[in-house]
Each structure stands twice: as structure tokens, then as C-alpha cells.
Amino acid sequence: MSKPIRFNAFEMNCVGHQSPGLWAHPRDRSWQYKDLDYWTDLAKTLEKGIFDAIFIADVVGYYDVYKGSNHHALHQGVQIPVNDPLQLAAPIAMVTEHLGIGITASTSFEHPYTFARRLSTADHHTKGRLGWNIVTSYLESGAKNVGEGGLRRHDNRYEVAAEYTEVLYKLFEGSWEEGAVVRDKERGVFARPDKVHEIGHKGKYFEVPGYHLCEPSPQRTPVLFQAGASGAGKTFAAQHAECVFVATPSRATLKDYVADVRAQAAAAGRDPAKVLVYTLVTVIVDETDDKARAKFEDYKRHVSYDGALVLMSGWSGIDFGQYAPADPVKKVETNAIVSVVEHLANGEKEWTIDELARWGGIGGLGPVFVGSPATVANILQQWVAETDVDGFNLAYALAHETFEDVVKHLVPELQRRGVYPTAYKPGTLREKLFGDGPLLPGTHPAARYRDIEAFKRRQARRVAVAGRRMRSGQ
Template identity: 80%
Template structure:
């Protein structure tokens, strides 16, 4: 029996997202990103197509590596201007019943105590359909503009992220017991104070002594996405993520990535089969192969060469503007997205700068699949069977045309083949995805912090003995 296929929609609260220059296409709507109708219209399209979630990317900062500045980023609207993603959760939830809402937010730029309140609030407002995509950020401009002087070392960013999520686990899972909130009008008791606990966190990077400000949301901890593909990123994903997003351009890279993450998850004591891994893909589909190819050629006329290299330079930390179009991409040690450098400078293909710009002009770092519903369905099934990936984060070329075509043409073909859901499961996003509890399972590291008083005693004892605090 063929393995099921899952879809997320890969979006961003900006113009053009993964396809710089496509905002010039007469049918494109991405310039309307600042209007709520843009997002509510999209949400309804995706729910009709039984997408798992809308996965909203984000960056703090701007792309200023290409040619040593941000002129081309601004000129081509290459993810600037960009608005806050978390504020989209409520309006999307109001026009849908099932669609998950994945929000990207960095562990590098916001304190975990205040961020925990924002996440819990959104999980309440969406009735438990929120996911958090955990990222550590890769733009020097973002670090400089929040007063950090510059981006921390790549490995150090993951060390900070590990403590960051520990603080959140303590707040979400341990601060408020089940049954703390009773709302008893007759006894005039809203909350039992003895069932609300200070978390007493005293770490290397964060001091958070007190209580979580929110009562437990439907999922307590939102569903955890993670988008790191470097060595430390994969280790972090294996330990913490429930859904993993990767942008592997070839089947070989994707197969190896999936196998490694699942292997590491097993070593971490988790059920690796419960991790859902999605690869970045852009689908251009029409009624026939010829029509789809013609549509793709039409789209390519709007690609921005400079805009594409703005992204590639920002993602890799390499200024591709310093090279000739015929030069080949070489491995360079950078402090940006390490996996992007590894994928482009290694793997199955040697890229010239011109090829890189053309390839990345639609869909970013992921592959582009073009064809009829039958052709694209064959490709997706072949990738799933060859790599073990669970699904795809679909980027758009044209908003909202790309997703409308997928829902109108591709989804019915996959459903006909019995490899795509026809309806949503009930419950919170975690229940829909995994068919179990609304809260994290016992094999997840967050479960340890549910008995927060025991954790505090253990950590105090470790500090008194001068030992490392137990993980």
C-alpha cells in the first residue's frame, strides 16, 4: 500500500516569499499580504484542500549580503516589507475549523517568558490549532537591530534554543496543574493557588523564577515544528520536534536527512515513526503536461535575477554578487544557514551562479514539479517512496493561484489514488496529526517538567553540588 501524502502551505507575511519578482505577474495577489482578506481567502482554500496547516515563515532582519547591501532586497521586495506572523493566527482561525496554523518565531530575539504568553494566547484563540516553528535565525541584520551586535555562533544559537524551549516547557507543562482553574461561582474560586507553581528557572542564558501568566491552553505546548537541517539543527529536531521542515533539492539528500533524523530521534528515546517530515516543494499543475509547462514558462518571465540571488546570498551568507555568472558555487564556512551551503556546494550537482539564480527564482531551495495532476502525483509518490518523507511544504509561485490549482486539480487525483485525506480528524492540531492526546506524549522531553516541584528540587541539588543541571 502506498504511503499517505500530507501537505502544508508554505507562506510568509510578505510579498512573493520564495519566488522573487513574481509579484509583477498580473494574477498575483501577494502584494495584498497586509490585508486580512488575503489570509482568510487563502485559509478557506487550504481547508477545502485538507491541508494539515498553513506554515508561516518569518525573518527578523533583512537580506543585505548580496552586493554588500539591501538595495536589491528593497527594490524587489525580497521578504521586505515583512509583517508579524503571529497576529494572523486569530483571523485564520475565525474562518476555518480544522486548518493548523504554524507560526515561525526565533529563539534569538524574544524573551521566552513574554513569548510563552503570546503562544498560549494564540493556542486559546485557535482552540488548539497552533504550531510553533522553532528557529534560531540566520540574519546578521536582525541580531544587530535588537542590540546584539551581531549573530551568535551557529552552535551557540542552538545551545540558547535548547534552554529557551526548556523554559517554555516549564511554563506550559509545569506551572499550572490540571484542575487548577475551576471557575466555581458558588464558592467564588476561579483558580486554586496551590495548584499554580513558580518554575524557578535559573539557567545560563535565562532567569525565569515565576509563574506562567496564562492558564493551560488546549494543547499546553503548541505543536512543535523545527526547520534546522545542519548537524546541530537535526539533533535539535530529533530531540524536540514533532514536525520537521527541510528544503532538500534532491532525493539523495532528502533520504539521508530523513534517515538521520529518525535515527537520532530513536537514540533520544522517542518514537521516530511519530515524527512528520515535510520537504519544500513548489508545484505547477494544470490539466495537461503541456498546459503546466506553458504556465511555468509564463511564470519564469517574471523572475527577478537579483531578487533570487538576494535570497541565496542571505540564506548561505555568501555574497554571490562578487562572482561571475559562470563561476561555480564552492563550499565556504559561514554563520548563516549551514545546510544551505552544504546542499548547494555538495550533493549531486555543481551549480554555476547563473544556474543558481534561475533555479532559485521560483520555489527557493526546494525542487519545482511541473505537470498534469497525474504526472505530479506520480512524482510526489515516487519521492515519498524513495525517501521516506511524510509530506510536502508547498511554496507558491503565484498567490493564490498556485494553491487553488493544487486544491482543484492535484488533491482530487491524490485522493482518487487513496494517498491523501478526504476529511480532517477531530480535535486539536496535535490530535489531527497524530491521533493521540492533545498534549505532548510521555516520551517527549517536555513531559519531564510536568512535576515542576520535583524538577526544582533536582536542579537545586545539582547546583549545590556544583554539577550540571540534569537534562
């Protein structure tokens, strides 16, 4: 029996997202990103297509690596201007009943205490349909503009992220006990103070002594998304993520990635089957192969060559503007997205700069599948069968035409084959995805903080023992 296929829609609160230049296509709507009806129209289309979620990417900063400036990013509208993603959760939730809403936010630019309140608020407003995509950021411009001078080193950013999530877990899972909120109007008691706890966090990077500002939301901790593909990123994903996103150009690379993440998750004591992996692809589909190919050729005429290299340079940290189009892509040590450089320089194919620009012009780092519903369905099923991937994070070429075509043509074909859902499961996003309860399972590292007072006592004992050993010279 074929493994089920899942879809997420990959979006961003900006113009064009991963298809630079296509905002100028006469049928494209992405220039309307600043209008709420752009997002509510899209959300209703995705829910009709029974997508797991709309996954909204984000960057804090701008792409100024290519040719040493942000000229081409501004000129072509390459992920700038870019608006805040979390503010989209409420309007999307108001026009849908089931669609998950994955919001990207970085552990590098906002204090965990205030961010925890923003996440809990959004989980309340969406009735438990929120996901948080944990990123550590890769743009030097973002770090400089929040007063940090520059980015921390790559692996150190994951060390900070580990403590950041620990703070959030303590706030979400341990600060307010079950039953803390009683809402007893007769006695005039809203909450029991004895069941609301200070988390007492004092770590290497953050000190958060007090209480979470919000009562528990439907999921407490939103569904945890993560896109780690480097060594440090995969380890972090295996320990924390419930849904993992990856962008690889080939099935062989994806197969190795999925197997590695599942093995690491099992080694961490988690159920590897409860870690869903989605890979980035763009689908151009129409009634026939010929119609789909014609549509793809039409799209390619609007691709911005410089815009594609703006993204590739920003993601990799390598200024591809300093090379000739025929030059090969070579590995360079950078402080950006390490996995991008590894995939391009050490993969099965040797890329030239020109090939890289044309590859990334539609859909970014993922492959583009073009054809009739049957053709594309065959490709997707082949990728699932060969790699054990759980689903696809679908980028768009044209807003909202790409997603409308998927819902109109591809989803019914997959449903006819019995490999795509025909209805949503009830409950929160976590319940829809995994079929269990609304909270993180007991095998997740967040669960250790649910009895926060017991955790603090264990911590105090460890500190005392370490102090005695230090004093005795051991």
C-alpha cells in the same frame, strides 16, 4: 500499500515569499499580504484542500548580503516589507475549523517569558490549532537591530534555543497543574493557588523565577515545528520537533536526511514514526502536461534574477554578487544557514551562480514539479517511496493561483489513488496529526517538567552534590 501524503502551505507575511519578481504578474495577489482577506481567502482554500496547516515563515532583519547592501531586496520586494506572523493566527482560525496554523518565531530576538504568553494566547484563540516553528535566525541585520551587535555563532544559537525551549516547557507544562483552574462561581474561587507554581528557572542565558501568566491552553505546548538541516539543527529537531521541514534538491539527499532524523529521534527515546518530515517543493499543475508547462514558462518570465540571488546570498551568508554568472558555487564558512552551503557545494551537482539564480527564482531551495495531476502525483509518490518523507511543504509561484490549482487538480487525483485524506480528524492540531491526545507524549523532553516541584527538588539535589564535590576537590 502506498504511504499517505500530507501537504502544508508555505507562506510568509510579505510580498512574493520564495518567488522573487512574481508579485508583478497580473494574476498574483501577494502584494495584498497586508490585507486580512488575503489570508482568510487562502485559509478557506487550504481547508477545502485538507492541508495539514498553513506554515508561515518569518525573518527579523533584511537581506543585505548580496552586493553588500539591501538595495535589491527593497527594489524587488524580497521579504521586505515583512509583517508579524503571529497576528494572523486569530483571523485564520475564525474562518476555518480544522486548518493548522504554524507560526515562525525566533529564539534569538524575544524573551521566552513574554513569548510564552503570546503563544498560549494564540493557542487559546485557535482552540488548539497552533504550531510554533522554532528558528534560531540567520540574518546579521536582525541581531544588530535588536541591540545584540551581531549573531551568535551557529551552534551556540542552538545552545540558546535548547534553554529557551526548556523555559517554555516549564511554563507551559509545569506552572499550572491540571485542575488548577476551577471557576467555582458559588465559592468565588477561580484558581487554586496551591496548584500554580513558580518555575524557578536560573540558567546560563535566562532567569525566569515565576509563574506562567496564562492558564493552560488546549495543547499546553503548541505543536513543535523545526527546520534544522545542519548537524546541530538535526540533533535539535530529533530531540524536540514533532514536524520537521527540510529543503533539499534531490531524493538522495532527502532520503539520508529523513533516515538520520528518525534514527536520532529513536536514540533520544522518541517514537520516530511520530516525527513528521515535510520537504519543500513547488507544484505547477494544470489539466494537462502542456498547459502546466505553458504556465511555468509564463511564470519564469517574471522571475527577478537579482531577487533570487538576494535570497540565496542571505540564506547562505555568501555574497553571490561578487562572482560572475558562470563561476561555480564553492563552500565558504559562514554564520548563516550552514546546510544551504553544504547542499549546494557538496551535493550531487556542481552549481554555477547563474544556475543557482534560475533554480531559486521560483520556490526557493526546493525543486519545482510541473505537469498534469497524474504526472505530479506520480512524482510525489516516487519521492515518498524512495525517501520515507511524510509530506510536502508547498511553496507558491503565484498567490493564490498555485494553491488553488493544487486543490482543484492535484488533491482529487491523490484522493482517487487513496494516498491523501478526504476529511480532517477531530480535535486539536496535535490530535489531527498524530491521532493521540492534545498534549505532548510522555517521551518528549517537555514531559519531565510536568511535576515542576519534583523537578526543582531534583535540580537542588544535583546542585548540592556538585557543590560538595567541588569543595572536596573531586
